[in-house]
Amino acid sequence: MASEKVVVAPLAIKMVLHNDLALRLRMHFKNKLSNFSIHDNSNFATDIRRLAAGHVGGQVFAAYVLCTAQDKDAVRLTLEQIDVIRRMCTENPEMELVTTAEGMRNSTKIACLISIEGGHSIDSSLPALRMFYQLGVRSMALTHNCNTPWAESSASLYPNYQRKNNSLTDFGKAVVNEMNRLGMLVDLSHSSWETARSVLKHSTAPVLFSHSSAYAICNNVRNIPDDLLLLLKENGGLIMVNFYSSFVACSHNANVSIVADHFDHIKRVIGAESIGIGADYDGAQGFPKGLEDVSKYPALIEELISRNWTEEELAGVLRLNFLRVFRKVEKVRE
Numbered sequence: 001m002a003s004e005k006v007v008v009a010p011l012a013i014k015m016v017l018h019n020d021l022a023l024r025l026r027m028h029f030k031n032k033l034s035n036f037s038i039h040d041n042s043n044f045a046t047d048i049r050r051l052a053a054g055h056v057g058g059q060v061f062a063a064y065v066l067c068t069a070q071d072k073d074a075v076r077l078t079l080e081q082i083d084v085i086r087r088m089c090t091e092n093p094e095m096e097l098v099t100t101a102e103g104m105r106n107s108t109k110i111a112c113l114i115s116i117e118g119g120h121s122i123d124s125s126l127p128a129l130r131m132f133y134q135l136g137v138r139s140m141a142l143t144h145n146c147n148t149p150w151a152e153s154s155a156s157l158y159p160n161y162q163r164k165n166n167s168l169t170d171f172g173k174a175v176v177n178e179m180n181r182l183g184m185l186v187d188l189s190h191s192s193w194e195t196a197r198s199v200l201k202h203s204t205a206p207v208l209f210s211h212s213s214a215y216a217i218c219n220n221v222r223n224i225p226d227d228l229l230l231l232l233k234e235n236g237g238l239i240m241v242n243f244y245s246s247f248v249a250c251s252h253n254a255n256v257s258i259v260a261d262h263f264d265h266i267k268r269v270i271g272a273e274s275i276g277i278g279a280d281y282d283g284a285q286g287f288p289k290g291l292e293d294v295s296k297y298p299a300l301i302e303e304l305i306s307r308n309w310t311e312e313e314l315a316g317v318l319r320l321n322f323l324r325v326f327r328k329v330e331k332v333r334e
Helices: 002-008 021-029 048-053 074-091 101-106 126-134 170-182 193-202 226-235 256-270 294-306 311-333
Strands: 058-063 095-097 110-117 137-141 185-187 238-242 275-281
Touching: 021 058, 021 074, 048 294, 058 074, 074 095, 074 110, 074 126, 101 110, 101 311, 110 185, 126 137, 126 170, 170 185, 170 193, 170 311, 185 311, 193 226, 226 238, 226 256, 238 256, 238 311, 256 275, 256 294, 275 294, 275 311, 294 311
Parallel strands: 058 110, 095 110, 110 137, 137 185, 238 275
Antiparallel strands: none
16 A cells, blocks of 8 residues: 555656657657647657656756767757757647746646757857857767867767867866756766766766766676765765666666666665656667667556655656756856
């Protein structure tokens, strides 16, 4: 009876996650929202009907552009992705664009927060970063799958800006400083471990890994080793667990149980208060059986309950941990 109460009561109210629906809108509909049914679209992992079924009340939508746009038109393309997220979240009555921790906490709709996924989007320009903030961006990943001139990616897919022993340049530190000053969340998912280590030592505000998992469970370089988790704990930041099968099972054969193993491991190393849900729906293809789309979150919660996670721990994972970190970032700005 206690488990049934937990599933349907306060834990089911809000979740805060990483989502790449805007990328799909660009790829398939050229950002023309009139050609897309956001209420019911089975071609993607995200729509309003399934967000409601998954009890999702808070969603971080990523403005992502390909690494091939670096040093070309990345700023313009990022503006277009921010535009489509803003339109999606303001033109649908079930959704609400928010820019503060308080706004997200108080929203009675699906609260939308905008992030940028990849520092190449600012074209090495602090003024561009500041203008993105003015447009509502409240989080930025320092890299995606390519290095920038000032930070290093965990991937080696592109030849851009290859170097050694300089994972975060002086300008990279200036980017982190400016994000701290603005009150923008520094996101280290996709960054190399050395870049992440440098940022964790440099940032005066808590940081997050918006969609990364535990390297000890799946030894993919996109995941986070225990020594970095311990630095994250010292920083007061958050790791939001990715669900992509290749990152949780190191194969395409994954299920809810292996995802829960990542939560258990991170909890043992740094505590439940440092964990959130990243998922990465619509940013990849190939999610665990039982976690195929945004309606499936209750299955994960039930699995964690069966592993003796408390209601307080789960409330933190689902909502309160992110809000706490976001508010601390705002306090550093203030």
